[in-house]
Amino acid sequence: GLAGAGTNPGQNEVIIRWLMTTTCEMISGEPLSIQTFGTAPCTAVATGNGETIISSALNINGVTLPYSTTLTSSLSPDNIFTGCTDMKTIMVNATISGGTTGSTDSLFVTLTEGLVYNGGVSCSTSDCPIFVETTTVLGREVVVFKYPSGVTNSTMTIEFDIISSENLACSSSNVELRSTAEIGGLTCGVSTCPATKVNTGTAMTGVQLEKPIYGLNFTSLFHDIDTDTYTYTLEVSNTGGNADQAVEVDFYCVNATLDGIDETEGVKATITIPAITSGSTHTASGTIVGSGCDPVLGLAAVIMPSADSGFTNCYCADPGERYLGGDYPIAIRSNVLPVELIGFSAEEIDCQGKLIWKSASEIDFDYYEVQKSTNGRDFYSIETIFGQGSSTEAASYEYKDDSRIMTTKLYYRLKMVDLDDSFDYSDIRTVSFAECVESSEIHIYPNPTKEGQHVKLELIQGFSHIDENIRISVTDIVGEVVKFVELKKSYPVLDTQGLGSGTYFIRIADSSNIIIGTGKFIIL
Secondary structure, eight states, rough: OOOOTTTTTSSSOOOOOOOOEETOOOTTTTEEEEEEOOOOOOOOOTTTOOOOEEEEHHHHHHHOOSSSEEEEEEEESSSSSSSSSSSSEEEEEEEEHHHHHHTTOOOEEETTTTTOOOOOOOOOOSSSSEEEEEEETTTTEEEEEOOEEEEEEEEEEEEEEEOOSOOSSSOEEEEEEEEEEEEOOETTTTTSSOOOEEEEEEEEEEEEEEEOEEEEEEEEEEEETTTTTTEEEEEEEEEESSSSOEEEEEEBBBOEEEEEEGGOOOEEEEEEOOOTTTEEEEEEEEEEEEEOOOOTOEEEEEESOOOOOOOOOOOOOOOTSSSEETTEEEEEESSSSSSEEEEEEEEETTTTTEEEEEEEEEESEEEEEEEESSSSSSSSSEEEOOOOOSSSSSSEEEEEEEEOOSSSSSEEEEEETTTTTTTEEEEOOOEEEEEOOOOOEEEEEEESSTTEEEEEEEEEOOOOOOOOOEEEEOOOTOOEEEEEEETTTTOOOEEEOOOOEEEEEEEEEOOTTOOOEHHHEEOO
């Protein structure tokens, strides 16, 4: 194992070299497969976990092929597997040329992870490979056939069924075909090998596995301490393939470290979510009475491969999401907050944003980060205000945002950070600055205009009194900034490319963000 290097770009690569020696068991012409595994923080698997790297063929010097095998394959009705019970038929053609098969020569069909053999073998040619067994190599099922002896310059065709499994894998990958023959007479060191295998042909067929990728999120969770009742609202989203079956969600108590479930307490409740189409979200609400969970630690919702009822869930474990043990989608909602807010307001005072908030208590608390946004989605920090540390007394705070910005509406929120770097966000507050714009009218022509056309901007008093550059902000009818550019005052021409039909409002500001002109234009 290798220790992680974090995000340091100079330390996030490792080169591994090793020496290998051949044995009689080596298959000449076989590539070397290397599979990597890694974990990221919070028990999630790292990006690239489980990836397989395949080298070029490794050949034994002096080996001569007894014949060559041309392999082809196809899947019917198509190569896309949806869900966990989708079955397809694979047809494999093996054409022998330049020699004759022996009784120990074999055909190997390696299925991609998440597919398994499902029987149904049939042969449509006079010479037929015989099914022997299935084995598992690096998590992939391998279907093994033996060639009949004495086949020369002939094609053998077989078909069999494969089915998507309840394995958590889902990806675009390949079914790999490999034909081997046995030869004798090779010497390894001082020993003579009784038989050595050599690849006589390889091929691949692309397949795609589509399964749901679930995400869980508590949008609300309330606990009634008198009745020990949790009232929850839970969102279950699917960012993967269409679900072909329902999914069961188990509720557990949260463990003491707030990063997983307390399995010793057992499952507190189970709900069934109907099949969710790709890109959709299902919202479930309900109550759990008499959970016995610590109300401070809270509740967790988990989708496990096998639910508490015994029901088998079908989904894909995506390393990009947060999973318990790298496999299970999980949502945790705790009542342990860095601070308890009892009031937070924001308003416009003298064309400045004035924020006032009050906390009921602050336990092991570090600081407030005041954040601002022009669209209510993308926030950035504008100030850090340190808290009381640990106090059970109420504390009041005030902050004035005196920065000028080219918009009539701003959004504010607080990021509340604890001493251990855990954090929570306040609700968002909206402040209107519509009455704070004092500027000259902008002449815009042509107006109306068409999308993609350039429009010229002119101030009644001109641009001679401002700096070299002017800043242009375009907002839509709901006040959201849709375009922001800097232009030379000597060439105040705006490109409307990317703006659809509608009414738009434009503001011009100098390099200090002081608004000096406003106007309106229409795109037909």
